[in-house]
Amino acid sequence: MKFCSVCGHVVSLRVPPGDNRERFVCDNCNTIHYLNPRNVVGTVPVWDNKVLLCRRAIEPRYGYWTLPAGFMEIGETTAEAAARETLEEAGARVEVQTLFTLLNVPHVHQVHLFYLARLLDIDVQAGEESLEVRLFDEADIPWDEIAFPTVGQTLRFFFADRVAGGFGLHTGDIFRSLHDG
Numbered sequence: 245m246k247f248c249s250v251c252g253h254v255v256s257l258r259v260p261p262g263d264n265r266e267r268f269v270c271d272n273c274n275t276i277h278y279l280n281p282r283n284v285v286g287t288v289p290v291w292d293n294k295v296l297l298c299r300r301a302i303e304p305r306y307g308y309w310t311l312p313a314g315f316m317e318i319g320e321t322t323a324e325a326a327a328r329e330t331l332e333e334a335g336a337r338v339e340v341q342t343l344f345t346l347l348n349v350p351h352v353h354q355v356h357l358f359y360l361a362r363l364l365d366i367d368v369q370a371g372e373e374s375l376e377v378r379l380f381d382e383a384d385i386p387w388d389e390i391a392f393p394t395v396g397q398t399l400r401f402f403f404a405d406r407v408a409g410g411f412g413l414h415t416g417d418i419f420r421s422l423h424d425g
């Protein structure tokens with residue numbers, strides 16, 4: 245951040261009085277601009293034994309496959325965000341079920357949450373941000389073309405839980421890897 249979003253003056257990075265870490269502080273109006281992690285919320289949309297994936301039509305990871313997910317908007321709940329992103333990216337109507345994964349991705353300042361979801365029908369179509377959408381059996385999942393580590397991790401948990409006969413909540417932390425941008 246370079247400029248104050250309140251008054252347009254230059255900001256500087258310093259520890260405000262009473263705080264214990266550096267913040268962007270406006271040198272003119274003294275507004276403290278806090279930067280906090282953002283939630284990326286999505287679903288694991290299921291139909292029979294298949295999972296719906298979207299092929300990304302946008303960067304980053306153009307052409308790679310992902311579960312439908314995106315940034316949570318102000319004023320909505322995580323479950324509402326998950327359903328909205330699923331509709332926007334895959335044209336898919338779902339019944340959002342239980343929270344399935346909560347994965348911290350500290351190096352990109354994000355927390356990713358995926359809900360299990362039941363597809364209400366298979367009348368799906370690629371949204372603006374997708375090249376195509378498709379239902380995959382486990383054997384056909386394009387593991388080498390998965391867009392993000394949290395999506396791969398969520399899919400691995402999903403198929404492992406299905407074999408085990410029960411779906412639980414999985415939490416974890418994903419740190420920078422060679423595959424990240």
Ligand SMILES: [Zn+2]
Pocket residue numbers: 248249250251252253270271272273274275
């Ligand atoms: Zn200012």
